[in-house]
Amino acid sequence: MTRQAKSAAALLALCAALHASPGMAQAACSPSPAWAGPQMRSAPETVWRRDFKRPIDGQLPAGLQAALGDALDKMLQHVPAASVAVAIPGEGIWSATRGLARREPAQPVVPDQQFQVASTAKTLTAAVVLQLVEEGGLGLGDTIDKWFPDAPNAKLTTIEQLLRHTSGLVSFNALPSLGTAYRTPADIVALGTSQKPQFCPGTNWSYSNTGYAMLGMIVEKVDGAPFAEVLSKRLIKPLALTHTVMRKAGVELPVATGHASGRPVEAPDQYATPYAAGALASTAGDLAVFWHALLAGKVLPGESVHRMFTGMPAMLGPYAGSNSFYGMGVQLYDVPDGPGLMLGHSGGIEGFTSIVAYVPADDVYIAVAFNEKKVPAEAGLWALLRAVRTYRALQ
Template identity: 30%
Template sequence: MRKSIVVAVAAALLTGMVAPDATAAPGRSDLRQAMDEIITAGAAGVQVRLHDSRGDWMGAAGKRELGGRDGVPVNGRFRAGSVTKTFVATVVLQLVGEGKVKLDDPASRYLPPFGLDERITVRMLLQHTSGLFDYTGDVKSDGSVEPGIPLSGQEFVDKRFHTYSKRDLVKFALSKPAKFAPGTNWSYSNTNYVLAGLLIENVTGTDWAEQVEHRILRPLGLRNTSLPGTNPNIPGPHAHGYLGYQHGGARRVVDITRQNLSWGNAAGEIISTTADLDKFITALLGGKLLAPAQLAEMRKVRSLSPSGAYGLGLAQMKFPCGISVLGHNGGIQGYRSDMFSTADSSTRYEVSVTTAAVDLADPAQEQRLEAAKLKLGKVIVCGEAG
C-alpha cells in the first residue's frame, strides 16, 4: 500500500491549474481519452464506474491479460489495497458508537501487551499520527529509506506466497525507532491499521475480517467483496496485474495476480468491485453505517497540503475546480484503485488499474502512472481534461 495516499501526487499535479466551471459534467470522450492515457503510462487495463449529473457510466480499456485478446471486464474483481482501511476504520468507529472503544483512550488499552507507547491513542492509529514505523518500509528524516518486509523485485516474487503473522508484523515495526512523538506529525503507516485490526479482535473476540463481513459486507449486500486472508486467488472474473523489475541485469515482468496478502492484513487485503465500492462509499457518507457523531469524527481531517487532508481512514482531496472528494485509494503489486465521492454523493467514482511492465519501484514511473490516474479523477469531478 503506497504511503503517499492521494496527497503528494495530487499536490504536484493540481498546483497552478485554472479552475473550470465546477458544474460541467464530463464528456465521455474525455473519459475514454483519460483511460487511454493510463494505459500509455504503464497499465495493462483499467475499469471505471462513475455517477454524476448525467447518470451512471461504466467503461474499461486495455486487456484482461498481457498478450491476450479479451478486454478488461467492466465489473471484474480486483485487489483494492488500502481501501481496506476505510472499512476497518468504520468498524472501529461503530465500536466507539457502541461505547466499547474511546477514540482518545490509549490504544494499548485495547491491544495485546506490545509495549506500545501510552501516548498513542486510537484516533492516532486511524489518522496516521502515531509516529509508528511502517513495516512495509519508511523514509527517514535524512531522506534515506529504512527497508521493511520484502515487497519489490525478485525478493517479493520469491516470497509472494509467504504467510505473515500480524503480531510479527507489529513486533517488527515496533523494533524500529518511532518517526516522531505521538500526535505531533503525520506519516502514513500500515502498522497503524494492522493494530486497528487487532484492536477489533480484542474488543469483539472475533477476527477483524469477520467483523467487517458482519457489520458491512452482509448488511450492504456486498457479495463480490471478500477478505481473502492467506488465499492467493481472486474469485470470479478479474483482470491480471503484473510486476515489472530489474534482476541480474535483465528486465522481468511477472504475473502477480495470485499472491498471499497476509502481509497486507487489515491494512490492505480486500478484494472488491467498482459496484460494491460504490455501494459502500454511498452508504458510509449517507449515514447508513455510522451515527452522525462517529461520521463527523471520521470526517475531521488533518490538512496535509493545499489539496489533501486525512481523517480517520478517510482521505480528502481537493481538485482545482474547488470540488473536494472523500474516500481512499489503494496500491498492491499489480493493482491500483480509487474510491471517491463528493460529500453529498452527487459525484462518485471508482477505478481499478492493473499494472503492466511499469517498474513501480522507479519513482518516475510510479508518478507517471499516478498522474494519469489522478487526471482521470479530475476529468470526472471537474468535467474537463486539460
Template identity: 30%
Template sequence: MATYALPRALVTLALAGTIAATAATPVTAAPRAVSHRSAHSATQDALDAITRAGTPGALARVDRANDVWHGTSGVADLRTGRARLPQDQFRAGSLTKPFVATVLLQLAAEPEYGLSIDDTVDKWLPGVVRGNGNDGRLITLRQLLQHTSGLYDYIKDDGFRAKFTGMEFFAHRYDGATPSELVRIGLAHRPLFAPGAGWSYSNTNYILAGLVVESVTGNTYATEVERRIITPLGLRGTTFPGTSPSVPGPHGQHYSTLYEDGPGTRVHDVTDFNPSVSGASGEIISTARDLNVFMRSLVRGRLLPPAQQKEMFAGRDIGDGRSYGLGLRSQTLKACGVKVWGHSSEIPGSLTRTAATADGQHVITLNRNSDWGDHALEQAAVEAEFCGPRHH
C-alpha cells in the same frame, strides 16, 4: 500495502520471456464498455491515457443520480487479450482502511463495548506496543486511524520489501505473515515522531487497529466487517481472503515490475500471493461497483451515527489541498475546487482510487492492473470526472 514510491512512467512489458510488448508499442485497447459517452468522454480519455502509458488495462465505474457509467481500456490478461470487465474483482489494498475504521467507530458508538477512539492502544492491546521508543500507553486509537501515531510503516522495512515486493517475491509469495509479525517489524524501528506530533502514513497503524477490533469483539476484523458492512450493503464482490492466495470470481491478472527499473524492465504476473502480509491494512478484494456502494453509504452517514460520522470526517491537513480523517482522505481538486473524499491503494499488481463528493451524489472508482506508472494519470481521471464541462 499502499504507500510505495513508483518512479517509472513507462516499462517494457515482458513476463519471464513469455509476455512481450514494449512501452513504445502499448497494448492495444480492447473494446470499451462505454455508455453516456458525451458525459464521460474526458474520463474515458483519461483511462486510455493510462493504458497508452504502459498499464495493461484500466477500468472505472461512476455512480450518479440516475446515471451509472462503466469505462474500460486495454486488457485484463496479456496472454489471452481478454478485455477488462465492469464486474472484475481486484485487489483493492488500502481501501481496506476505511472499512476497518468504520468498524472501530461503530464499536465506539455501542456502549456495551466500552470503547472510545481516545482510548490508548495499551488499554486494548496491553504490552504489545513497546520498545525502541514506541509506547502504546501514549498512542490513542484515534492516532492509529489518522496516521498520527508516529509508528514506523512496516512495509518500508528493507527486509520486508525485498521479500514481498522485490525480486524475492516468487520465493515468498505464499509465505504470508501474522499480524504480530508485522507489528514486530514496525516496532523494530524507532518512531518517526512523538504521538500526535506529526502525520505519516503507516500501515502498522491499521494492523494494530485490526487487532483492537479482535480484542474488543472476540472476532476477527474480517468477521466484523462482513457482519456490519459487507452483508448489510450487499457487497457480493467484496471479500477478505485471509491467507488464500487467489482472487475469486471474474478477474484480470495483476502485473508488477517488482520494483525493477531501467531498460528491459520486466512485468510479472503477481496475481496469486498470500495477502496476510497486508492484513487489516490492505487485504481486501472488491469491485468498482461495491466500492462505490460502500463509499456512497459512508459519506451519506448510513454506516455511522452523527457523532462518529463527524469524527471520521474531521480531517488533519496534510498539505496540497488534502486532509486525512479517520481512514479517509479528502482532496480539493485544483481544476474546479470540488472537494472529494475517498482513498487510494497500491498493492502488488493493482492500483485503485475511490473518490466521492461529500453528499454521495457523485462517486468514482478506478483500477489499473499494474503497480507502476505516473500517479498524475489517476489524478487526471478523477479531475476529468468531477471537473468536466458538465460538472462546472
C-alpha cells in the same frame, strides 16, 4: 565530579538509552502531547449541505455513459486493465471493467473482475472501528496497552491516533525485511513495533500500516470474530458489496494480475499480508457504493462521519506536496487546477493503484482501479471527471 567521571556517566547514560526497552522509552513522551506536525484542515461545512441520501441505483444518461466509456478506452493505452465507476446521486451509477487481467499470456478481464485496492480498505477498517465506538465496545481515547502492552509508547498511544496516523509507529512495509512472502498480522505488527518510534504519539504525522494492522487485531478481540468475518457482517453483506473480499494467503480469487512497468507481478500471497491496512480485493463499483453509503449515513451516524474529516494534517513523506490531508481513515484532496476538493482515499500496492472519491463541486462519486503500479489511479479519476464536466457543459 571530575571531567573523567562526567564523561563516564554520560557514556553510561547513552548506553542505557540505546538499550532501553519500548516500555522505558515511553517515559520520555508526554501524556498531553503538543502538536508539532503539519498544518491541519477539515472538510468545509459547505460539503455537508449536500443531500447525501439521494440514491444512485438508476442508470446514467446514454450520452454520458458513452463519454465515460471513451475516457476508459483511452486509459487502456497506459494500463493493462481498469475497473471504473461513476455515480451521481439522484441519477444513477455506471461502472465498467475493460482490458487485460494479465498481459503475458494475454487474458481478458471478466465482468466485475476484482482488483487489489490496497489502502482504500482503510476507510472500511475505520468505519468498523467507529461502529464499535458508537456501540461502546471501544473508545477513541482508549490506549493500546490493553492489547499490545509491549508496543512502544503503548500507554500513551490511542485508538484515534492509530486511525489518524499520528501514533509515531513505523510502517511495517517500509522495512526491507518484510519481503514478498505472506506474513501474519502478528508478524507485521511485531515488525513495525520492533522499531524505534518516529515521534511521540499525537505530536506529528506519518503514514503507518502497522497502526491499521493493530486496529484489525483490536477489532477481532472486541468483536470476537476474525477481521474478515467482521468486515463481511458489518459492511460487505449489509451494503451488498458482492465483489469485495479480504485476501487470504493460499486462497485463489478471480483477481486481476498486478503489473509493474507492464510485467506481471508473481507473488500473489503478498496481497494478504497488509490485512486490515489494505488486503482488500474489490471493484470500482463496490467502492463507489460503499462511499455513497458512508456519506449517506448508512454506515455511521452523520456526526461520526463529519468527525472523520476534521483535524486532518497535511500528508508528509512520499505524499508531501500532494495537497492531501488525512483524517480517520479518509483523505481530503485539494487540487485547484484539477478536480478541486475531494473526499476519498487512494491506495497502492505492488502491481495496483486505486482511488475512490466524492467531488462536492460536481456532486459525483468516482472510483478507479488499475492493475499497473506505475500509473496513478488519480489520472483515471481526472479523466472521468473531465468527461462528466464536458458532457454537462454541452447539455
